[in-house]
Amino acid sequence: MAQQSFLVLSANTPWVYALAEALARDCPTHAVRFYDWRNYVRLRPTWPDRPVPEALSRSMQTLPPGYAGRLEWLFRPYVRSLVRRWGDRLQRQSGDYPVVIAPYPYLAPWVRNVPSDRLIYYNLDDYRLYEPHRQDWILEREAQLVERAAMVLCLSGFQVAALQKRYPHKAESIHHFPLGVAQSYLNPDPDRPPEPKTVGYIGNLGDRVDWQLVQEVASGCVEVTFVFVGSTNEDGNSIDSSNWQTHRQKALALPNVRHIDKVPQDKVTQYYRSFAMSWIPYVVTHPFNQAACPTKIMDGIASGRPVLSTDIPESRVYPDWIEIFRSPQEAIDRIRVCLDSPTHSASKQLEFARQNTWPVRAVELQRILQERVLTDGYT
Numbered sequence: 001m002a003q004q005s006f007l008v009l010s011a012n013t014p015w016v017y018a019l020a021e022a023l024a025r026d027c028p029t030h031a032v033r034f035y036d037w038r039n040y041v042r043l044r045p046t047w048p049d050r051p052v053p054e055a056l057s058r059s060m061q062t063l064p065p066g067y068a069g070r071l072e073w074l075f076r077p078y079v080r081s082l083v084r085r086w087g088d089r090l091q092r093q094s095g096d097y098p099v100v101i102a103p104y105p106y107l108a109p110w111v112r113n114v115p116s117d118r119l120i121y122y123n124l125d126d127y128r129l130y131e132p133h134r135q136d137w138i139l140e141r142e143a144q145l146v147e148r149a150a151m152v153l154c155l156s157g158f159q160v161a162a163l164q165k166r167y168p169h170k171a172e173s174i175h176h177f178p179l180g181v182a183q184s185y186l187n188p189d190p191d192r193p194p195e196p197k198t199v200g201y202i203g204n205l206g207d208r209v210d211w212q213l214v215q216e217v218a219s220g221c222v223e224v225t226f227v228f229v230g231s232t233n234e235d236g237n238s239i240d241s242s243n244w245q246t247h248r249q250k251a252l253a254l255p256n257v258r259h260i261d262k263v264p265q266d267k268v269t270q271y272y273r274s275f276a277m278s279w280i281p282y283v284v285t286h287p288f289n290q291a292a293c294p295t296k297i298m299d300g301i302a303s304g305r306p307v308l309s310t311d312i313p314e315s316r317v318y319p320d321w322i323e324i325f326r327s328p329q330e331a332i333d334r335i336r337v338c339l340d341s342p343t344h345s346a347s348k349q350l351e352f353a354r355q356n357t358w359p360v361r362a363v364e365l366q367r368i369l370q371e372r373v374l375t376d377g378y379t
Contacts, residue, residue, distance in 0.1 A: 022362035024056035155293035190304035200275030211247035
């Protein structure tokens with residue numbers, strides 16, 4: 001009997017690779033990373049330093065600059081041959097053609113020969129925001145993937161609605177598939193006391209954070225220490241014309257605000273567990289925040305500590321575990337209540353997090369595929 005297998009393309013982000021790892025617990029899986037030569041030299045990428053599942057194989061492809069952009073037509077035959085080779089290898093292992101997971105629009109020409117019932121478009125973001133000057137190019141390739149794919153998975157509910165509106169005839173094939181959480185992020189000792197009266201944030205310290213709000217909340221909660229972990233040199237995709245850097249400078253200079261520079265990935269969990277609560281003080285109207293599924297949602301939930309957020313769409317998905325605030329005063333009030341009179345159940349919160357680990361996500365994906373997509377005996 002044939003066994004399902006998976007080819008996961010562009011597994012450059014931790015979450016796409018985490019899905020590939022989880023799928024490899026049960027199925028032969030091949031994960032691929034693509035880099036142009038300059039970024040490869042600049043980043044010196046390596047695979048995560050943890051045990052590799054026996055059923056997981058990996059490739060790291062380096063190509064000349066422009067291989068996925070203006071020179072894509074030139075490299076298209078070569079990359080298509082690679083996709084075919086990886087697919088054939090998995091088919092020999094499993095007895096059936098693999099499901100190919102394509103997370104980015106630029107992959108559309110390379111998976112053109114993949115059977116539609118074996119193609120998943122894994123939408124991570126609103127890609128038009130990455131390069132607004134190329135949005136027509138991006139939308140054209142995204143349309144190719146949506147039209148051909150048997151299933152579209154979106155990290156955020158916002159993107160589900162956006163793509164269903166754009167492609168109403170494909171609405172039933174577009175599903176919400178939010179980020180999972182790494183099992184290592186699950187707090188093994190939630191009863192261990194955190195640092196008292198601390199509110200923490202880990203991640204990008206750019207314009208996606210509402211620094212004016214942070215300044216107001218921290219100034220109104222002088223008895224609380226606000227901890228920000230992340231580099232101020234990584235401003236990300238700034239599209240905000242307001243003077244957010246000035247607000248950031250003032251916020252981080254407050255006496256009850258502590259800034260810790262970017263920490264190694266394996267140290268992130270200890271910071272989450274050290275906070276009495278975490279928060280997501282994002283700019284509500286920021287297009288990236290509207291369309292995103294922030295990693296800090298599930299990472300914060302997995303800490304077993306209370307989580308507070310501005311009213312961004314994906315935070316609303318978890319009303320039992322994330323408290324929403326809509327003004328600085330409401331944030332101040334909720335922080336004081338949570339820190340002075342905690343009522344949330346860490347054990348129930350962690351049980352919910354266990355139901356949303358990447359292995360659970362992988363099993364759910366396989367179930368959806370079997371129920372809604374795969375045909376029998378494709379060769």
